[in-house]
Amino acid sequence: MKFRTKVVVCMISILSIIFGAGSSALILNSFNSALDREKKSAIQSYEMILNTLKVVNGVEAWADSKDISNTIKEMSTQRNTSWAGIHIYTEKNELYKDGKMKDKSGSLLESTKSKKNVDEKSCITKVIAGNDKEKYLKVSGALKVGKEKCYLDVAYDISPIYEERDKLQQIYYEVFAIMIALCGILSYSNSFIMTRPLVRLSRTSKAIAAGNISYRSRIKTKDEIGTMAREFDKMADKLENNIIELKDTMESQNQFIGNFTHELKTPMTSIIGYADLLRSQALTMDEQVEAANYIFSEGKRLERLSLKLLDIFVTENSEVKLVLVSPGKIVEQLVENLKADYLKRNIALKYNYEKGVCLLEPDLVRSLIINLMDNSRKAMTDNGHGIISVEVKMTDNGCSIIVKDNGKGMPPEALQHITEAFYRVDKSRSRKQGGAGLGLALCAKIVEVHNGDIKFESKENEGTTVTVELKGGRA
Structure with a gap:
């Protein structure tokens, strides 16, 4: 994976974690706050129903359950109510049931299955689902009617807060997708700008490795990459100078060897020629002396040449x-x-x-x-x-x-x-x-x-x- 891709993946991952966690927490907190408000409002409405029943009957307790059902009927028909459904029943009989919600099965206002925690002084709340996407908050409580215990269930429509949550989540998904796309584009552009000097530096190293020792990155940024590039160019300059010096040295050595070979060739040819002449032919005394003198002079010349080369070698290597x-x-x-x-x-x-x-x-x-x-x-x-x-x-x-x-x-x-x-x-x-x-x-x-x-x-x-x-x- 290229470095640019790694930067993009890293930035998207960081954004996903931070934005996702923050947005989810915000939506959840907003939803829970709205749900708590609905619960408080439902409980207040439930208590108001009980208080209304007491005011209407003018007593602290009811003598007949029929009076309660009649009062509820009048409340349902004479005034707009905030509930979506109401259900009054005893353990044996159903006294009254009414509902404006879309619930054909009747499961919304079915009798409370567990009545252990329900009494005259407290109530319990529960979120239940209706048809389609409806959500209801059911408040259940109890009241004493004579010697008989009645149960009252009131349902309130809380679908709007779930719909609001769904809208917020949909907005979150859309914004998240846009943020990811923008982050990907911006991070890739940023990484492209940041890594462009590295690409030039890589191209320079490849060019030098291929033999173009005069190629330089010429990067002039004032960051760490620029510093590294300048040091790299300095190293390349030294390398080029060393290679040039090495080539010059090799050329000098080749020239030295060629010249030295040429210098040896002339006296050696003369020495061999006169030595062969002395060996193979009969010469006069003067000719012999002349040949011997020539061999001697050329030999001394070789001696001087060898001694000077030795002196040069000694001064360089000791x-x-x-x-x-x-x-x-x-x-x-x-x-x-x-x-x-x-x-x-x-x-x-x-x-x-x-x-x-x-x-x-x-x-x-x-x-x-x-x-x-x-x-x-x-x-x-x-x-x-x-x-x-x-x-x-x-x-x-x-x-x-x-x-x-x-x-x-x-x-x-x-x-x-x-x-x-x-x-x-x-x-x-x-x-x-x-x-x-x-x-x-x-x-x-x-x-x-x-x-x-x-x-x-x-x-x-x-x-x-x-x-x-x-x-x-x-x-």
Whole structure:
């Protein structure tokens, strides 16, 4: 059963119980009040008949029952009476009987069957049915006539109050039917308005379950349903963002695997080819040395590629412990160790640093600086002298490392992609220089470990400046 139907059934049930019980009690109370009034009026009329008989005869008791019957006859013929029937009788004889009611069987004024509770000082009342729908109130009493006890039954027509009750009940049935119909219409309309947001929310959940993750309920009511709908939309937004991020991650992984496979294919093909050449053909000493050198260089390239991938994996999947070190000393040691090697390539290394210590992971920071310097080296032109400078500044929550070169720079569109794995500005040149496009991706991971950020400023044919903010903190 739908919720709307449940609301309608519930409202109709409540209305039926309350309206039915209230109306029935009202009709019953009105009927009983009218019946009580009729009983009081009938008893008063009955007593008036007895008093009239006494006044007419002028005595406290009657000597002859015939006098009573004659008096009743005169009362019946000379004046309009309020009774519908009257019956006077003894235990042996019937003295007088008269009736204006429709009762051919005579059962209305039949003798009282039980006379134990009937005496001269009290009377009893009883509601009896006549023909069709007539109802009568019979008042029975007794009086002393000489030494003989007579019984007097007087019937009063009370059909009007039963007819009034039937009319009230008929009105009640009609009003009840109208009330039920109105209640059903109004409650269904109200439940339709109330549950319409729930229907929209259900439609939204079905749409999202079917794959339309951008579908929203857009319910703006200010009740509990509106609150639930807004929370549902927020949940759907987060779900959509998570799915989009998951898709982006999958695409990045697929691209990473494809690029990695491509990077492995070239050196492996060369290694296998030269190894097969050494194995299957007789070569001169120079050719053997050349082949061996090529195999060695490609093997070292694979080694560097594997180590960088391992470093990236470690920075993503392990907890890094930061210790107090001097970033300036790290830069000084690296530059002094690499200075001679860079001079062979006509590249001068310079450094400058502020004294101080901060929380860093030394090995990762060394890898960060080496990769930045190596990236600057690859950006140098073939002609002219290159200069790479490394500067360290202490900050409130760590340090800042600035690597600057006067190389060929990068186009603006390349700046937003250079930290992506396997991305290379000049693919052909980087491949010749042994690059795999992983250096800056590793740098970005190392900076992330230190809660920092990395910024690139570059102009073509002027050079590049890389600013790294490491925010591991200072003790």
